[in-house]
Amino acid sequence: MLAPPLVSPESAGMSGAALARLEAHLKQRYIDSGRFPGTQLLVYRRGKLVHSTVQGYADIERKVPVKDDTIFRIYSMTKPITSVAFMMLFEEGRVALDEPVVKYIPEWKDLGVFVAGTAPAFLTRPPSRPMLIVDLLRHTSGLTYGFQQRSNIDAAYRAAKIGEIEKAGTLQSMIEALASIPLEFSPGEAWNYSVSTDVVGYLIEKIADRPFEQFLKERIFDPLGMNDTDFYVPAEKAHRLAACYSADPQGGMTFHAGQRRSGLTLQDDPATSSFLQPPSLISGGGGLCSTASDYLIFCRALLNGGELGGVRLIGPKTLALMTSNHLPNGLDLPGMSRSLFSEATYNGIGFGLGFSVTLDPAKTLIPGSRGEYSWGGAATTSFWIDPAEELITIFMTQVLPSSAYPLRRELRTMVYAAITESNL
Numbered sequence: 001m002l003a004p005p006l007v008s009p010e011s012a013g014m015s016g017a018a019l020a021r022l023e024a025h026l027k028q029r030y031i032d033s034g035r036f037p038g039t040q041l042l043v044y045r046r047g048k049l050v051h052s053t054v055q056g057y058a059d060i061e062r063k064v065p066v067k068d069d070t071i072f073r074i075y076s077m078t079k080p081i082t083s084v085a086f087m088m089l090f091e092e093g094r095v096a097l098d099e100p101v102v103k104y105i106p107e108w109k110d111l112g113v114f115v116a117g118t119a120p121a122f123l124t125r126p127p128s129r130p131m132l133i134v135d136l137l138r139h140t141s142g143l144t145y146g147f148q149q150r151s152n153i154d155a156a157y158r159a160a161k162i163g164e165i166e167k168a169g170t171l172q173s174m175i176e177a178l179a180s181i182p183l184e185f186s187p188g189e190a191w192n193y194s195v196s197t198d199v200v201g202y203l204i205e206k207i208a209d210r211p212f213e214q215f216l217k218e219r220i221f222d223p224l225g226m227n228d229t230d231f232y233v234p235a236e237k238a239h240r241l242a243a244c245y246s247a248d249p250q251g252g253m254t255f256h257a258g259q260r261r262s263g264l265t266l267q268d269d270p271a272t273s274s275f276l277q278p279p280s281l282i283s284g285g286g287g288l289c290s291t292a293s294d295y296l297i298f299c300r301a302l303l304n305g306g307e308l309g310g311v312r313l314i315g316p317k318t319l320a321l322m323t324s325n326h327l328p329n330g331l332d333l334p335g336m337s338r339s340l341f342s343e344a345t346y347n348g349i350g351f352g353l354g355f356s357v358t359l360d361p362a363k364t365l366i367p368g369s370r371g372e373y374s375w376g377g378a379a380t381t382s383f384w385i386d387p388a389e390e391l392i393t394i395f396m397t398q399v400l401p402s403s404a405y406p407l408r409r410e411l412r413t414m415v416y417a418a419i420t421e422s423n424l
Contacts, residue, residue, distance in 0.1 A: 001224050001225035001226075001297045001308065001309055001311075002225075003049070003293050003296070004044070004047075004048065004049040005049065006049050006050075006051075006052050007048045007049065007050060008050070009043075009045075009050040009051060009418065010420075011048060011050070012045040012046040012047075012048045012050045013045065013046065013419060013420055013421030013422075014043070014045055014050050014051075014418045014419055014420060014421075015418045015419075015420050018414070018417055018418035019043065019050075019051045019415075019418050021414065022041070022411070022414040022415065022418070023041070023053055023055065025410065025414065026039050026041070026055060027055055027056075030397075030405070030407070031055055031056040034263045034264065035247070035264075035399070035404075035405060036056065036264075036380075036397045036399055037056055037057045037058065037059075037060050037066075037242075037243065037245055037264060037397070037398065037399070038054065038055055038056025038057045038058055038065065038066035038242075038397065039054070039055050039056060039066065039395065039396065039397045040053070040054045040055075040066055040068075040070065040072075040292050040394075040395070040396040040397070041053055041393075041394070041395050041396075041411075042292050042293075042296055042392070042393070042394040042395075043391070043392070043393050043415060043418075044296060044299070044300065044303075044391070044392040044393075045389070045390055045391045045392075045419075046390045047390070049296075052068070054066040054067060054068060054070070058070045058242035058243065058398075059242060059243040059270060060243065060245075060264070060266075061243065061266065061269075066242070066396075067240070068291075068292075068293065069228070069240055069291055069293070070240055070241075070242050070291065070292075070396070071228055071233055071237060071240045071241045071242065071289050071290070071291055072242055072289065072290065072291070072292075072379070072381055072396045072397075072398055073242075073244055073268070073275060073288075073289055073377070073379055073381075073398065074288050074289065074290045074295065074377045074379075074381050075165075075286040075288075075377030075378040075379055075381065076197075076285065076286050076343050076375060076376065076377045076378060077288070077290070077295065077375060077376060077377040077381055077382075077383060078197075078283065078284060078285060078286050078287055078288040078377075079197040079284070079285055079286070079354055079375060080298075080354045080355055080375055081216065081220065081284075081288065081298060082197050082200050082201050082204070082216075082284035082285070082354070083137055083197065083200065083322065083353055083354025083355070084220070084302075084313055084314060084322070084354065085204055085215060085216055085219065085220060085284075086137070086200050086203065086204055087314050087318050087321075087322060087353065088219060088313060088314055089204065089207050089208060090318070091314055091315060091318055094207050094208075095133065095203070095207050096133070097132065097133050097134040097137070097353075098132055098133070098134060099132065099133050100130040100131065100132060100133075101130070101131045101132065101133060101135070101136065101141075101199070101203075102130060102131070104203050104206050104207070105175055105199075105202075105203075107175060107176060107179040108131070108175075108178070108179055110179075111127070111131070111178075111179065111182070111183060112124025112125060112126060112127070112182050112183070113125050113126070113127050113142065113182055113183045113184075113185060113186050114151070114152065114153050114182040114183065114184060114185075117152065118152050118155070118156075119152070119155070119156040119159060119181070120180070122152075122156075122181075122182050124182045127142070127183065127186040127187055128186040128189070129186065129187060129188060130187065131183075131187040132187065132188075133203070134326065134353070135187045135188060135196070136196040136197070136199050136200050136203075137196070137197075137200060137326075137353040137354055138191070138326040138327065138351050138352065138353060139191050139192060139193055139194055139196050139351060140187060140188050140189070140190065140191055140192075140327070140328070140336070141183070141187055141192075141194060141196045141199075142183030142184050142185050142186060142187050142189075142190075142192070143178070143183065143184070143192070143194035143195050143196050143199070144157060144184050144192055144193075144194045144195070145157065145163045145193060145194055145195060145341070146158035146162060146163055146164065147163075147341065148192075148193070148339060148340050148341055149340070150338070150340050151184060153181060153182060153183075153184050156181045157181065157195075160177045160181070162174055162177055162178065162181075162195060163194075163195040163198065163285070163286075165286075165378065165400070166274060167274075167279050167280070167281040167283055167287065168280075168281065169280065169281050170280050170281050171198070171201065171202045171205065171212070171281060171282060172202075173281075174195070174198065174202075174281065175199070175202055178195075178199075184338065185338070188328060190336055190337070190338045191327060191333060191336035191337045191338070191339070191351060192337070192338045192339050193339040193341060193342040193343075195285055196285070197284050197285035197354070198283050198284050198285040198286075200284055200285075201282060201283065201284025201285070202284075204284070211282070212282050212284060213230075213231055213282045217230075219313075220298075220313060223311040224297050224298065224301060224308060224309075224311055224313075225297065226290070226294040226297055226298065227294070228240075228289075228290060228291045228293075228294050229288060229289070229290040229291070229294045229295075230288065230289060231278065231279055231282055231283070231287045231288060231289070232275055232276065232277055232278045232279060232289070233273075233275050233276055233289055235276070238270070238271075238276055241270040241273060241275065241276070241289070242270060242398045243266060243268065243269060243270050243398060244266075244267045244268035244270075244273075244379055244398040244399075244400065245264040245265060245266055245267055245398060245399050245400070246264065246265045246266075246267040246399070246400045246401075247264065247265075247399055247400065247401070247404040247405075248265065248400070248401070248404075264399065267400055275289055286377070286378065292394050292396050295383060295394055296392065296394055299383060299385055299392045299394065300392065301313055302319060302385055303385050303387060303390065303392055305319060306318065306319045321352075321353065322352050322353040322354060322355065323352050323353075323355055323357055323371065323373045324352055324357065325350030325351065325352060325357050325359055326350075326351060326352055326353060327350050327351055330350075331350070332346065332347065332348055332349055332350050332359055332360075332363070333346040333347075333349050333350065333351065333356075334346045334347055341401070341403060343356070343375050343376040343377070343378075343382070343402060344356035344374070344375070344376075345364060345408075345409065347363040347364055347365070348360040348361065348362065348363025348364040349364065352373060354375075355373035355374060355375055356373065356374055356375060357371070357372070357373050358370060358371065358372040358373070358374075366409055366412050366413050366416075367412060367413060367416035367417070368386065368412060368416065369386045369387075369388040369389055369424065370388070371386075371387055371388060372384055372385065372386040372387075372388070373385055376402055376408065377402065378400055378401055378402055379397070379398045379399060379400050379402065380395075380397050380398070380399045380400075380401075380402045380404070380405075380407060381395065381396050381397065381398075381402075382394075382395050382402075382408050382411070383395070384412070388423055388424055389419065389422065389423050389424070390423060391415075391419075393411065393412075393415050395407075395408075395411055
């Protein structure tokens, strides 16, 4: 799929001067200060690419600059792609959202809910209802992530290396390991950011009767021309893979901005990265590498109602279903969440089938539109799509964790400030 030409922001009702201020902000606050190695930002509005810039380094140690074709670890920005892939099977009548997960994962038939104890001696109770497929897509399954570091269940995930940044095992071994760890809560009772989307990838493999990565390649990446999106970076593209850094001096995931003690720590050297080889665990929750231009293709297809250039991923009504709030009783995340970490701010934000969804911009205290949907990745990559304003924004860098700085809030504020002609 050919990239759209870069045009004047003013031709799409945006201010070039305001977008230039945003780039200056990124340079002064994040790159010059040593918080980020480099950045890439794309803004697309009213069918036009109005802003495309790169700054700083993709690899500080080797002084390799960020380029338009730099390949980034997009981590949890994999989740929307996996969710769309699953809904393609849903549209074909091969699976329903209200089916019990145990229909496809019989190993989980005795999965209980945590009451007390530590691994392996957990005390559990039966769930109040079965886990449904919709629970996986909206993170109300009772599963978790080990890096939440909130409970004994999180600790059991860490011990089993389930959902780690550095993947281990296979999808099948992950499913088998999860069969021995209780749920955090009964499905549907709460929202908790989790390995649920990895499980969705496993279901795609079972339902489609082909490897999950093959399904994505045949049904999404190849048809759309997303040629640089995959679960690993082949040798001929290895020179384009960015280094990944941590804002935590120990290279961990628990850092917050107020704790900053030193500069960036190299977390994953692109010369020796595990992303240079096909992984054993194909993670639908966080395994993909991609470029900003490839991800823009995917976002353009969604903004266009599920189709781009004659390639239809899903129908507009299915997409509308995915981008509606699916949290029980219409609640937003503060009313449902048990997570200490996710890729979304909470107030006024709901959750659909693979995306966070803005319910009330006033409650978020930043500009936006009702119905805007988005997500991000652990290394501070992010995107959002605003159908009302015909707007897509994609931001790339490589700094763990994404909670280190309030960058996403600043991006939203400054991109929306650049709109001079609102559609609303």
